[in-house]
């Protein structure tokens with residue numbers, strides 16, 4: 001996946017360097033790729049800035065809209081000088097939000113406060129729930145058919161908030177709303193490759209459940225390439241490290257925020273998958289926290305096939321080891337409570 005993004009970025013740069021272009025086409029346009037507008041809300045933040053860079057490098061993006069409450073003109077001016085296809089616009093302040101969103105195919109939301117050491121993701125609820133609610137109200141108004149990629153934490157609650165806001169506005173389409181859990185997959189792949197001593201670029205590990213602590217359930221029994229040399233204790237340690245990956249970064253940053261660079265990478269991978277799905281590329285499968293009937297919970301992360309309308313198919317969990325089955329049962333009460341908290345907030349405020 002990583003190499004695919006780098007390859008496509010490289011291809012974009014090579015295309016832009018081509019000496020002769022038909023004069024009737026935009027300098028950066030390509031015959032085969034449709035126009036796609038991507039908006040990033042929270043674009044001046046720790047995740048927003050490197051994510052803006054990565055989306056500017058993505059040749060599938062024709063228009064990149066960078067929105068934040070402040071500081072977006074600088075980020076937009078900076079990123080816009082990169083010689084790739086996307087035309088960049090920066091928008092700052094609520095009065096420009098409508099313009100930032102209009103016509104968007106994909107909206108990525110990394111707006112909101114990050115954790116400090118000692119905090120859980122749920123401790124962010126009081127501030128981020130309101131931010132997400134107001135941004136989703138605007139999405140319902142200005143680009144109701146966009147695919148929404150929710151990064152703001154706690155994702156286990158912010159995604160249900162978004163769903164409720166869209167339901168109230170009459171624009172909810174469960175195929176178009178995604179909680180971004182790609183960073184859990186990115187971490188599981190990295191940690192597994194290190195322990196199993198297999199080439200990291202070939203590794204696949206589904207991660208299901210939600211996006212906080214024990215609700216993050218990596219399915220190492222389904223990891224490929226298979227490794228026969230991992231003991232049960234090592235699988236447990238890998239599971240715990242994946243579940244605590246966010247906290248590992250929060251503690252290492254010692255008060256200066258949470259994962260931003262790895263999250264921007266993960267967010268770019270997921271947005272790229274959404275764009276490929278929209279463009280009709282077949283067999284695009286990523287894990288995501290979506291409306292689901294895979295378990296009795298209304299939202300659940302699992303593998304999802306992406307297509308021209310967003311979610312084409314929510315895939316099942318596949319065979320679980322006893323350890324994973326136990327993990328699945330233990331995560332349900334916490335995930336259920338976080339989902340209900342989000343729904344309640346959206347309907348009371």
Ligand SMILES: NC(=O)C1=CN([C@@H]2O[C@H](COP(=O)(O)OP(=O)(O)OC[C@H]3O[C@@H](n4cnc5c(N)ncnc54)[C@H](O)[C@@H]3O)[C@@H](O)[C@H]2O)C=CC1
Nearest residue numbers: 042044045046047068069110111112113114151152153263
């Ligand atoms: N889903 C995931 O895997 C991950 C989620 N996160 C979450 O992403 C969020 C952002 O993290 P960082 O970028 O590190 O934080 P940050 O504080 O560096 O950036 C957040 C940005 O959001 C902006 N913002 C605040 N209110 C806004 C509003 N109403 N409209 C638009 N923008 C607004 C701020 O001005 C700031 O630029 C946090 O909630 C964090 O917990 C972080 C890492 C991984």
Ligand SMILES: O=C([O-])CC(=O)C(=O)O
Nearest residue numbers: 115183245246247258259
């Ligand atoms: O841990 C946090 O607060 C940020 C996050 O969601 C992650 O890095 O997975």
